[in-house]
Amino acid sequence: MAHYPDIQLHIDGAWRTTQDSLPILNPASAQEIGLLPVASRADLDDALAAAARGFRIWSQTAPAKRAEIMLRAARLMRDRNEEIAQAITLEHGKPLTEARMEVIRGCEFFEWDAGEAVRTYGRVIPSAPGIKYIVLHRPIGMVAAFSPWNFPMSQPSRKVAGALAAGCSIILKAAEETPAGAVHIARAFHDAGLPAGVLNLVFGVPADISSHLIPQSQTRLVAFTGSTAVGKQLTELAARHMKPVLMELGGHAPVVVCDDVDPVQAAITSATRKMRNAGQVCTSPTRFYVHESIYKPFAQAFAETAAALHVGDGFDPSTQMGPLANRRRPDALEALSEDARAKGARMLTGGHRMTGDGYFFAPTVIAEAPDDARAMREEPFGPFAIINPVASLDEAIEKANALPFGLAAYGFTHSARNADRLAEELEAGNVSINTLEASVAETPFGGVKDSGYGREGGAEGLSHYTIVKTISHLVG
Numbered sequence: 001m002a003h004y005p006d007i008q009l010h011i012d013g014a015w016r017t018t019q020d021s022l023p024i025l026n027p028a029s030a031q032e033i034g035l036l037p038v039a040s041r042a043d044l045d046d047a048l049a050a051a052a053r054g055f056r057i058w059s060q061t062a063p064a065k066r067a068e069i070m071l072r073a074a075r076l077m078r079d080r081n082e083e084i085a086q087a088i089t090l091e092h093g094k095p096l097t098e099a100r101m102e103v104i105r106g107c108e109f110f111e112w113d114a115g116e117a118v119r120t121y122g123r124v125i126p127s128a129p130g131i132k133y134i135v136l137h138r139p140i141g142m143v144a145a146f147s148p149w150n151f152p153m154s155q156p157s158r159k160v161a162g163a164l165a166a167g168c169s170i171i172l173k174a175a176e177e178t179p180a181g182a183v184h185i186a187r188a189f190h191d192a193g194l195p196a197g198v199l200n201l202v203f204g205v206p207a208d209i210s211s212h213l214i215p216q217s218q219t220r221l222v223a224f225t226g227s228t229a230v231g232k233q234l235t236e237l238a239a240r241h242m243k244p245v246l247m248e249l250g251g252h253a254p255v256v257v258c259d260d261v262d263p264v265q266a267a268i269t270s271a272t273r274k275m276r277n278a279g280q281v282c283t284s285p286t287r288f289y290v291h292e293s294i295y296k297p298f299a300q301a302f303a304e305t306a307a308a309l310h311v312g313d314g315f316d317p318s319t320q321m322g323p324l325a326n327r328r329r330p331d332a333l334e335a336l337s338e339d340a341r342a343k344g345a346r347m348l349t350g351g352h353r354m355t356g357d358g359y360f361f362a363p364t365v366i367a368e369a370p371d372d373a374r375a376m377r378e379e380p381f382g383p384f385a386i387i388n389p390v391a392s393l394d395e396a397i398e399k400a401n402a403l404p405f406g407l408a409a410y411g412f413t414h415s416a417r418n419a420d421r422l423a424e425e426l427e428a429g430n431v432s433i434n435t436l437e438a439s440v441a442e443t444p445f446g447g448v449k450d451s452g453y454g455r456e457g458g459a460e461g462l463s464h465y466t467i468v469k470t471i472s473h474l475v476g
């Protein structure tokens with residue numbers, strides 16, 4: 001039996017339990033695996049006071065020292081990869097191999113931002129004799145961060161890495177359904193020697209926590225990853241209190257498949273990638289616009305690949321796709337499937353729950369979905385792909401850009417002209433050609449339109465966690 005950690009809050013460098021708790025379920029069996037502590041108002045106030053003290057210490061800590069502690073914590077997480085991965089598979093359901101990769105990816109975020117910590121250069125502005133103008137990038141202050149359940153370890157890593165590298169303290173409210181990844185992060189930083197109060201971890205009722213933390217005077221940035229609907233609510237609240245936000249929200253990524261590629265190869269690559277993390281990825285390729293000349297073999301190979309995937313418990317080594325992470329997802333996907341069928345889409349495979357106690361849903365591929373099908377507009381956030389034929393690149397680009405989302409977009413082509421058009425014209429923060437990878441630690445990641453704003457990672461990532469401070473110094 002895999003080990004699941006004792007889930008506690010981490011406030012002011014100490015672990016604490018709470019009076020109230022909620023069950024944590026294994027989505028492969030719907031069985032309880034642990035208890036989630038629910039933070040009270042007093043716990044949150046303690047976290048705020050601790051984070052204010054933590055900010056005073058950490059913002060005055062040399063960047064090289066900050067980087068050293070971050071790298072030590074990342075090393076500990078790499079050493080604990082198996083333990084963390086097992087906890088993630090237990091609480092989230094994803095195959096153990098994917099959980100192991102997620103831990104490495106989370107460590108890469110820390111390692112990249114640790115490198116950036118020592119490179120937050122300011123500049124000296126040329127000036128008249130006797131006066132100096134200096135631009136500094138200073139840590140913004142305490143960050144209130146909210147991370148979702150789809151990547152229990154790498155999602156919180158993004159926010160903790162950015163905050164700590166910049167010299168900020170943070171209160172992280174990680175996902176209630178998948179708390180273990182964040183607990184392991186807090187544990188690794190505790191063991192790596194992070195001063196008390198710099199990283200505080202809470203769980204509870206999400207709206208109660210955000211509505212209490214965001215208005216506080218010491219909260220200087222609101223960083224959220226999750227749905228567009230909640231992102232807009234938190235942005236409104238933040239605006240009322242004049243707090244900047246970093247919002248990484250939903251997507252509904254289009255994939256344009258041009259007529260110059262091998263349709264079978266592109267379909268196999270696409271179907272495999274689509275079902276990674278059971279499709280619960282904000283950059284998941286979802287709307288495939290395939291040139292009509294290669295549409296049939298593409299759709300067939302895609303559906304066959306999806307249907308052949310072995311769906312099961314993430315601990316079974318033969319499993320290629322696990323259950324969905326919570327009870328809401330199969331309900332949502334069932335509704336989208338029924339609606340698509342009713343509106344005349346062709347169901348190539350799936351579209352139904354699978355037997356068993358867990359939240360299993362069959363890999364689903366629909367074709368020729370009309371624009372008024374709900375799945376064409378609502379992010380399925382699950383193992384659900386839509387394949388539609390198009391007559392031209394113009395039509396594909398127009399349809400790809402038709403939704404209010406703009407996080408990731410993809411294209412398959414060997415034509416330099418097509419590739420250039422896709423790169424220029426697809427409305428998304430991240431456009432990938434001939435690869436379905438949209439984000440790595442060294443590249444900036446984030447959305448346009450309803451997919452949010454701000455960037456995480458890359459050389460841009462720390463800019464949200466810092467403020468620009470101009471010093472004018474009249475010398476003598």
Ligand code: NAD
Pocket residue numbers: 146147148149150174175176206207208210211225226227228229230233234248249250251281282328379380381
């Ligand atoms: P949801 O919008 O209720 O919750 C998403 C996340 O936001 C959860 O982690 C939740 O704890 C948090 N949250 C919700 N209300 C909050 C509040 N008032 N204050 C602070 N945090 C709050 O939706 P859900 O049912 O958990 O997930 C469904 C949708 O969320 C998906 O369809 C997908 O669009 C989106 N989602 C996106 C990502 C992403 O990586 N962008 C990740 C997870 C979910």
